[in-house]
Amino acid sequence: MTETFTAEKSRASAWFHQLRDEIVASFEALEDSHCEGPFSDQSAGRFEVTPTTRTSDDGSDAGGGLMSVMRGGRVFEKVGVNISAVHGTLGAAAQKAMAARGVPGIAENPQFWASGISLVAHMQNPHCPAVHMNTRMFWTPNAWWFGGGSDLNPCLEYDEDTVHFHGAQQAHLDPHGTELYPELKKWADEYFYIPHRNRARGVGGIFMDDRNTGDWEADFALTQDIGRAFLPAYVPLIEKRRSLPFGEPEKDAQLIHRGLYAEYNLVYDRGTKFGLATGHDANAVLMSLPPMAKWV
Template sequence: MTSDSMKSEKTEAAGWFRELRDEIVAAFEALEQAQTDGPLSERAPGRFEVTPTKRSGDDGEDAGGGLMSVMRGGRVFEKVGVNISTVHGTLGQAAQASMAARGVPGIEKDARFWASGISLVAHMQNPHAPAVHMNTRMFWTPGAWWFGGGADLNPCIEYAEDTAHFHDTLKRHLDPHGTDLYPALKAWADEYFYIPHRKRARGVGGVFMDDRCTGDWRADFALTRDIGRAFLPAWLPLAEKRRGMAWGEAEKEAQLLHRGLYAEYNLVYDRGTKFGLATGHDPDAVLMSLPPLAKWT
């Protein structure tokens, strides 16, 4: 597939990420409205603050951007961000070297890139309600294109039935693309969302993929869409079930310590964080994933 023939595919992918963003933002604000009794129900329901983001190229010209949507201090969400972006430009030398090491053809000769995606992280008020992460993206260079991303659950207090529901829902959405995919992408998530210096996972896993390019753009895009479509049915029932549970100081302490693990991972290991900062995207949007409060022993 030539670069010229990718124009419509880029437009379609960017449009899908916007569509998914709109659906998730509406569902999250509805969840805030539904919290009419129980903890923090006396507060006004949270609403997203939406801020346009921009990326400036090395020459100072417009290099794309997106929308940063953040809700803080709600009834259900302590902080949640749902970001989309579509950016383009020329990769720096460090990014070129990283891409070359991953086998991207021709990147040393032509370092132009285009990338579009959605990134979501939710940190909850109630320690019983699990934090969650989801992102999917499409990346293009003149020599290659691929998809990446996934979703993973990050409870500070694990409920086995919640973990099972999250994984079962992901599996149901992935199985139509091949029954070998879910176990493969689950194993990839277990490896990727691991904190080596702590010798532990940051959560209870999910699915993850990167450099997904089978040569069939339409099939790979369909898989990417279904990872996105799986998110709300996988996670929303868990938030609805746990948001009204009572908690005390011990549960909040466990939540803050777990958030410390999350922050360590995102700042030290997360590939998306490194790429966003290295390519000049809005740092507030890139670091949106960090929790509002965290604690270390």
């Protein structure tokens, strides 16, 4: 039994909120500092923050969070940074999915608590890669675990950008054990793969799920460093690429790649399925979808 884990839940949800605040501030600073190149004549974008709620089947409060979305900025065409802390009873479909993953005691006691941060950024300039990041903690009366990671999704690939993104992640993971980065990189390569297209969603990153070594503090520390790796891995790429000129061929490539991204998130993404199955705000769950996309 994991008891109530009250203190641990509070620490985890507070950390996700802190990480959210740091990312929002960093992204708005990118908007302010973009003073030359495409879209620099537009107003700097700002996040619109909307509370989200989850209601249980009996109508009682079941938690919620904050949906923070910026649209039509100088650098970001659409970016969402969501946090949530929800609780309640898992429905039949979610119970079946959890049981299939080996979570103990779900049928006997399907109560749950979950908190996390989820981020997806779609950029104005096709030379700037889209990106995804999330970290989360999940608790049931018989188990707890962490999950998450981040992956880069460029429509125009630059080898040096991929090297930088992976290098920053490895630098944050290596203090937890040099075996972790290759393990989580392999997991990301397998998870962010689109079988019906026979290709990866992007150029990879790191990913983990069901992380429970029995040492909550160690697993929480690893999850925090996955979150801390995100800004140094991603922001330098945007600073390097946001002022590059582009034309219709580059924009067309971006829209087609966004279609690929949408296919993955709607068909395969575990977080999307869980959010919709547990009754969380649909707009927050589907925040990851791009503002425009194209299929050939």
